[in-house]
Amino acid sequence: MNQNKIILKVENLSKQYRLGLVGTGTLGDDLKRWWYRVRGKEDPFLKVGGNNDRTLEANEDYVWALRDIDFEVKTGEVVGIIGKNGAGKSTLLKILSRITLPTTGEVKTRGKIASLLEVGTGFHSELTGLENIYLNGAILGMTKAEIKAKEEEIVEFSGCKLYIDTPVKRYSSGMRVRLAFAVAAFLEPDILVIDEVLAVGDAEFQRKAIGKMQDISNQEGRTVLFVSHNMASVKTLCTRAIVLEHGRIVFSGGTDEAVSYYLKGSAEVDNIKQFDEEDYNTPNFRLKGISVANTGKKIIDPILEDEEIQIVTEIDLKSNSPERYHITYHLINELGDALFSFSSRKGGIDLNKGPNELCCTIPASFLQSGQYFLSFYLIVDQRKAEFMEKDIISFTIVDAERTIGAYMGREPGYIKPRFNWTRQ
Structure with a gap:
């Protein structure tokens, strides 16, 4: 074809x-x-x-x-x-x-077009699963001989062999979908x-x-x-x-x-967030801004995957408490899956009282091209989150080897670590 x-x-x-x-x-x-x-x-x-x-x-x-x-x-x-x-x-x-x-x-x-739009679409609840296979096949324009030739494959794929002679009204929604999909797929629309x-x-x-x-x-x-x-x-x-x-x-x-x-969606993807005085402002801290850019590049420049990426956080600590504060980020991919977390504490840095400007550097060629979201956490003495904000900023990484801003396909996954290889 x-x-x-x-x-x-x-x-x-x-x-x-x-x-x-x-x-x-x-x-x-x-x-x-x-x-x-x-x-x-x-x-x-x-x-x-x-x-x-x-x-x-x-x-x-x-x-x-x-x-x-x-x-x-x-x-x-x-x-x-x-x-x-x-x-x-x-x-x-x-x-x-x-x-x-x-x-x-x-x-x-x-x-011919075969449709699977709702659970059990085109099924008659009083008929058995096998009878519905023939009914659906007829609706799709198949002859009885053509349906008969596919009957065994349909039943096997659906996983409903034990109940194939039982009225569909006694099927669970999952069983109906299994059978309906098998009919639609195997009758060759x-x-x-x-x-x-x-x-x-x-x-x-x-x-x-x-x-x-x-x-x-x-x-x-x-x-x-x-x-x-x-x-x-x-x-x-x-x-x-x-x-x-x-x-x-x-x-x-x-x-x-x-x-x-x-x-x-309608979210901003401009690699920087500057917060007003009333935003993220509590008696203990004020979050002033977060930005993401390649090292030495402007915020407005595209973020390239083969260069270092810096995440800069500006935050004022107001608390006089002897407790130690640090920040933690969760990195989320575009499917909503958490990839990993990273914190200033693990980098040996706690927040000082007054203004703080912390910079976290992600190695070059560590993250694949795509869209990412950061969730922000302010942690007190490693035991509780005083404040959290999911998806506080998003940013897009592009592949420098291809046209900027165009995704021409990529390797699987979201990180691309470089391991050491030796010849034994």
């Missing part, structure tokens, strides 16, 4: 909903739509409607769940669709799966559309499912659209990703860049 062939094309796609009501709205709205259509005019309600921002109070009767979506997918691609809850991801997948129709725009596809449902399965099944999706793409040349809030799965599986925000595409590109863009 031609890997460069476009299998899915979305053009000017938008979806509008009326808030607070089921259906298109009032009888008056429907009559107005009909009258405009009879006269050959555009739907009058396409000119109204608020943005898809769930944090705001509605001030209009209509809202655009999706607006002006355009993208193409080639055969064999695994495309991640990421964004916050309410960004429009599930609405987009429902339109692609023909569960609902778009308000404007069109979707062009080649071949040209495009497999998967929403967050894999999160219901256990860790073993998630590994199997991701491995199967990789096989579907790499070995069988089929296409996968994958929605997940698990950024590790998106990075492992997807060849590129699309970020949705308030119903619009705000980023489309490589998976690493897309994940970084999504996780950054």
Whole structure:
């Protein structure tokens, strides 16, 4: 199959909903739509409607769940669709799966689409697991002979062999997902559309499912659209990703860049934080600022991974207590995982009363390119944290060997230590 062939094309796609009501709205709205259509005019309600921002109070009767979506997918691609809850991801997948129709725009596809959007989608609860395999296969356009040829593989992969002749209504949500995914994956659709449902399965099944999706793409040349809030799965599986925000595409590109863009959100990533007098100001201390930069470089310069990195902390200690104070940082990666902690105490430095400016130096080529977050802790006598602030500052490291600011792929992991090698 031609890997460069476009299998899915979305053009000017938008979806509008009326808030607070089921259906298109009032009888008056429907009559107005009909009258405009009879006269050959555009739907009058396409000119109204608020943005898809769930944090705001509605001030209009209509809202655009999706607006002006355009993208193409080639055969064999695994495309991640990421964004916050309410960004429009599930609405987009429902339109692609023909569960609902778009308000404007069109979707062009080649071949069969299989969708796994909710737990047990397309299952009849009174039918057995085996009967549902045949029902789902028929919905996907498969013949009985084709389903029969895959039956044993589907049952084996699902891990539900013991219960395959039991009505699905007695299955747990995890078992339903296992069986539904197995049906969708093994009945060979040209495009497999998967929403967050894999999160219901256990860790073993998630590994199997991701491995199967990789096989579907790499070995069988089929296409996968994958929605997940698990950024590790998106990075492992997807060849590129699309970020949705308030119903619009705000980023489309490589998976690493897309994940970084999504996780950054609206947070500042300017490598420096200067705090006002009322911020982080207590009777015992005042935190004045934190900055991150390469040694000898300006704060505004990109932070390169192959040069030393300095983290400078400005803090005034007010306490007259004989207790000793020191600062500790936790370094967090862009997936929210804590990589390690480091403290001034281990460097042999406690805070003095009055102004302190402490500099911690990270060796060159120790951290990989990517986005990082620092959590700040003020520790008293190594026994308690008097103050803590998570993700107090974030910074981005880029690979000097590639174009500044562009992520062209990287080695696995987040640190890249240099070990000593000798010839024995």
